[in-house]
Amino acid sequence: MFFDLTDEQRMIQRTMKEFADExxxxxxxxxxRKKAFPKEIFQQLAEMGIMGLPFPEEYGGAGADTISxxxxxxxLSRVCASTGITYSAxxxxxxxxxxxxxxxxxxxxxxxxxxxGESFGAFGLTEANAGSDAGGTETRAVLEGNQFxxxxxxxxxxxxxxxxxxxxxxxxxxxxxxxxxxxxxxPTDAKGFTIKDEYEKMGLNASNTTELILENVVVxxxxxxxxxxxGFKQFLQTLDGGRIGIAAMAVGIAQGALNKAVRYAKERKQxxxxxxxxxATQFKxxxxxxxxxxxxxxxxxxxxxxxxxxxxxKEAAIAKYYASEMAxxxxxxxxxxxxxxxxxxxxxxxxxxxxxxxLEIGEGTSEVQKLVIARHILAD
Amino acid sequence: xxxxxxxKRTFDTEEKIVVSGxxxxxxxxxxxxxxxxxxxxxxxxxxxxxxxxxxxVVTIGGEDAEKQLRTALAMGADEAVLINTEDDLDELDQYxxxxxxxxxLKDKEVDLIxxxxxxxxxxxxxxxxxxxxxxxxxxxxxxTSLEIDGTNVKIVRDIEGDSEVLETTLPLLVTAQQGLxxxxxxxxxxxxxxxxxPLEELELDDLDIDEDDVEVKVETVEIYLxxxxxxxxxxxxxxxxxxxxxxxxxxxxxxxx
Ligand SMILES: Cc1cc2nc3c(=O)[nH]c(=O)nc-3n(C[C@H](O)[C@H](O)[C@H](O)COP(=O)(O)OP(=O)(O)OC[C@H]3O[C@@H](n4cnc5c(N)ncnc54)[C@H](O)[C@@H]3O)c2cc1C
Ligand SMILES: Cc1cc2nc3c(=O)[nH]c(=O)nc-3n(C[C@H](O)[C@H](O)[C@H](O)COP(=O)(O)OP(=O)(O)OC[C@H]3O[C@@H](n4cnc5c(N)ncnc54)[C@H](O)[C@@H]3O)c2cc1C
Numbered sequence: 001m002f003f004d005l006t007d008e009q010r011m012i013q014r015t016m017k018e019f020a021d022e023x024x025x026x027x028x029x030x031x032x033r034k035k036a037f038p039k040e041i042f043q044q045l046a047e048m049g050i051m052g053l054p055f056p057e058e059y060g061g062a063g064a065d066t067i068s069x070x071x072x073x074x075x076l077s078r079v080c081a082s083t084g085i086t087y088s089a090x091x092x093x094x095x096x097x098x099x100x101x102x103x104x105x106x107x108x109x110x111x112x113x114x115x116x117g118e119s120f121g122a123f124g125l126t127e128a129n130a131g132s133d134a135g136g137t138e139t140r141a142v143l144e145g146n147q148f149x150x151x152x153x154x155x156x157x158x159x160x161x162x163x164x165x166x167x168x169x170x171x172x173x174x175x176x177x178x179x180x181x182x183x184x185x186x187p188t189d190a191k192g193f194t195i196k197d198e199y200e201k202m203g204l205n206a207s208n209t210t211e212l213i214l215e216n217v218v219v220x221x222x223x224x225x226x227x228x229x230x231g232f233k234q235f236l237q238t239l240d241g242g243r244i245g246i247a248a249m250a251v252g253i254a255q256g257a258l259n260k261a262v263r264y265a266k267e268r269k270q271x272x273x274x275x276x277x278x279x280a281t282q283f284k285x286x287x288x289x290x291x292x293x294x295x296x297x298x299x300x301x302x303x304x305x306x307x308x309x310x311x312x313x314k315e316a317a318i319a320k321y322y323a324s325e326m327a328x329x330x331x332x333x334x335x336x337x338x339x340x341x342x343x344x345x346x347x348x349x350x351x352x353x354x355x356x357x358x359l360e361i362g363e364g365t366s367e368v369q370k371l372v373i374a375r376h377i378l379a380d
Numbered sequence: 381x382x383x384x385x386x387x388k389r390t391f392d393t394e395e396k397i398v399v400s401g402x403x404x405x406x407x408x409x410x411x412x413x414x415x416x417x418x419x420x421x422x423x424x425x426x427x428x429x430x431x432x433x434x435x436x437v438v439t440i441g442g443e444d445a446e447k448q449l450r451t452a453l454a455m456g457a458d459e460a461v462l463i464n465t466e467d468d469l470d471e472l473d474q475y476x477x478x479x480x481x482x483x484x485l486k487d488k489e490v491d492l493i494x495x496x497x498x499x500x501x502x503x504x505x506x507x508x509x510x511x512x513x514x515x516x517x518x519x520x521x522x523x524t525s526l527e528i529d530g531t532n533v534k535i536v537r538d539i540e541g542d543s544e545v546l547e548t549t550l551p552l553l554v555t556a557q558q559g560l561x562x563x564x565x566x567x568x569x570x571x572x573x574x575x576x577x578p579l580e581e582l583e584l585d586d587l588d589i590d591e592d593d594v595e596v597k598v599e600t601v602e603i604y605l606x607x608x609x610x611x612x613x614x615x616x617x618x619x620x621x622x623x624x625x626x627x628x629x630x631x632x633x634x635x636x637x
Contacts, residue, residue: 007447011454011571019565049568062568 005067012068016075019048025079031206032351037162038083038206045087046117053091055099059107060115066241066303070248074296077252078259081355082206084252085362088245089158090114093363094121097167097183097238101226110165110185124154124168124212125235131155132368134169135232139214141170141184146221148172148184154212156362161197161208163188168212169231181231185223192217203354240313242363243320244303250323250359251296257327257334257352258288264338264347275337284333291326299323314376321369324359331356381433381528383424384485386495386507387452388414389445393500399605413448416496418563419556423526424494425456426561431528433491434458440480442466446579454566454574461580468584468591474502476594478510483587485515493553497522505555512553520546522557 005013024041031038045051054069055061069091077084098111098121113119130136139152150170160166165187173180188195194213201209226234262285265276275281302319305312331353335342342349360366391397392410399405413421424435437452438461439445449460463480465472485493495508505521512519524543525536531550536543538557566574584591615622630637 007450007575008571011451011566011574012568014451015454015565015571047567048565049570053568057569062572064568064572 009068009071013071016072020075020079024076024083028080029345029348031082035205037208041083042117051117052115055095055111055115059111065307066244067300067307070244070299070303073245073248074252077249078256081249081253082204084249085204085207086159088249090121092242092245093123094159096241097123097225097234101234113164119164120159120162122157122159122163122166124157124166126155127153128155132365137169137171137181139170141172143221148219148221150214150217152214157210157212159208160188160195160210160212167225169235172228180229182228183225183231183234184219185225186217186219190217190219202357204358239363240316243316244299246359246363247299247319247323250327251292251299253352253356254292254327254330257331257349258292260349261285261334261337281337284337288330288333291330295323295326314373317369317372321366325366327356327359381428381431382489382491383428383433383435384490384493385420385424385435385437387417387437387439387448388499389439389441389448390414390499390501399603402603413451414496414499416498416556419560420494420496421452421455421457422561422563423556427528436461440465440472440477449579450574451566453577454570455564456570459578463582465584471596473596473598474504474506474510475597477507478514479594480589481511482514483589491550495555497555497557508553508555517551517553518548519553520548521555523554524557524559526554
């Protein structure tokens with residue numbers, strides 16, 4: 001057992017902590033209000049080489065590990081979860097499948113611009129009738145000669161407005177009524193491809209969530225990502241990694257809410273004393289700290305397993321399930337400690353709670369995480 | 381261009397600082413690169429990128445100072461030198477620090493030395509000028525702009541809110557004031573490479589320095605935290621009465637009028 005971060009991980013943490021406090025935090029309330037995508041922040045992150053963090057250097061990445069990815073995602077989310085989810089999706093939904101399943105040519109062409117920050121990464125899985133049941137995909141890709149013609153639509157796709165290309169899942173064949181699902185890389189400027197950024201969301205307002213509409217979109221057969229018919233398996237593997245990102249976001253949001261609650265409790269005086277002097281407040285803060293700490297430790301464990309090349313699917317599901325639920329609980333208590341002020345935008349904890357709710361839904365709902373965990377337990 | 385940057389590991393004065401037994405408690409304190417030294421590092425990197433050459437960051441301290449050197453390497457410095465006095469010396473002051481640095485630098489080819497204007501812990505601002513004096517080179521303190529053309533140097537320095545423009549020549553030592561530049565965050569590739577960059581560790585022996593040569597000349601009599609700021613008071617009542625009370629308090633309590 002060794003519980004310390006490496007020197008590099010610690011330096012990344014320190015750098016990202018400063019960056020988050022100095023660059024990301026100041027505009028967070030305004031971006032939430034105006035639904036303004038944090039473009040300049042990501043330009044800076046690209047200059048710092050953060051956009052290709054875990055990917056190989058030959059494609060412009062930095063070759064860092066999953067724990068470092070979790071650290072960066074946590075630190076960004078601690079001050080602005082919209083920035084956090086944009087980053088997490090960019091890496092773990094956008095870049096990761098290209099890195100896992102792409103050919104050398106595909107990586108050079110599609111992963112490199114993701115690493116340099118020239119394109120954001122995105123991944124199109126969810127459809128109107130295919131959410132938790134992602135196999136319910138209805139989007140069709142018909143191969144004729146050496147071209148796919150794609151028709152269908154996708155819902156709730158993060159980052160697509162800022163992506164130059166993205167991978168999406170489609171039915172490429174029907175055999176005895178059974179769907180063959182494959183992943184295909186589609187340039188976002190392809191003819192017939194429309195991206196709508198029109199959702200009115202509860203939170204994560206500064207992040208980009210889109211609807212994709214594909215009408216006779218034609219791409220060459222070589223845009224097939226990975227093995228034909230393996231689309232389902234591939235995205236399950238992609239989501240395993242993504243869940244570490246969502247869990248790291250949850251830890252960041254909860255840590256941010258806890259920090260604000262601690263500061264407020266020490267400052268706020270009622271009945272002639274700081275409310276931090278009341279045991280009722282202390283117990284709340286203690287419970288919050290316990291949850292954040294346990295979640296972070298577990299996120300690191302899941303990330304560590306992934307870095308070791310060991311199975312981590314169950315652990316990623318546990319991390320995501322526990323961390324996202326604890327983030328909601330911690331945000332709830334942070335608002336409670338702030339009293340009426342916590343209900344106000346200026347104090348930020350209300351935004352933390354709105355943002356945190358997505359974590360129990362995206363990349364597999366809490367219920368789906370429990371299904372995954374149970375499947376592992378029952379198979380043991 | 382052979383550029384050296386003097387870097388000091390200091391505690392973060394924005395974090396909580398605890399003094400006990402006449403000393404600042406190191407346990408639990410956060411340590412950083414002295415913020416003024418960050419301007420010096422940034423300027424050195426920019427000058428190297430523009431003019432070519434090498435940036436070496438130098439510190440005197442203990443093993444722990446390696447962290448700050450690695451951060452400077454991650455920002456983009458090429459090499460680092462840790463003059464480790466942990467086993468030889470209990471204390472350092474401006475005199476001994478400058479002496480040790482001069483012994484290290486005296487036979488190096490030096491074009492430019494950058495240091496922070498002050499270290500935020502001791503705040504003396506002396507090490508840079510003393511070192512320049514020992515090396516017999518020019519120095520300019522609190523600079524906010526540096527232009528190098530061959531061996532000619534044009535400098536703007538901050539003089540208590542106003543600016544002074546100077547011309548001088550290399551070799552030169554300057555100390556960096558806030559406003560000189562905007563220090564970069566270490567890049568991720570920089571962080572990943574920092575461990576592989578050369579970091580030389582020297583002791584006083586390696587520099588042929590005798591402990592007696594560097595006996596401190598400054599005696600620290602006491603270290604204490606600034607007094608807690610007392611809560612403000614809001615006066616109430618009739619305006620006339622408030623003014624009267626205020627004047628009265630300024631006279632009798634604050635004793636400023
Ligand atoms: C802000 C945001 C960003 C997103 N980004 C992306 C993205 O980038 N790419 C992408 O592909 N998708 C994205 N999604 C979609 C997200 O992954 C889905 O919303 C999620 O998987 C849930 O699917 P659904 O919304 O269709 O809900 P449903 O699947 O309809 O679920 C509704 C409820 O039923 C429950 N339920 C469903 N099946 C079961 C079952 N078998 N047992 C028990 N309970 C069950 C669920 O847990 C849930 O509580 C995003 C969503 C949001 C809101
Ligand atoms: C939308 C909205 C509408 C409102 N409408 C009205 C209105 O119409 N009229 C009106 O007068 N007010 C109104 N309020 C104010 C509301 O009643 C107060 O916000 C509420 O009473 C809490 O007070 P506070 O915000 O000052 O929180 P605080 O009293 O500062 O409480 C902060 C935290 O400390 C805890 N705490 C405080 N004292 C103790 C203690 N002794 N022991 C343990 N824990 C303690 C609290 O439970 C809370 O968790 C409204 C507030 C909002 C947000």
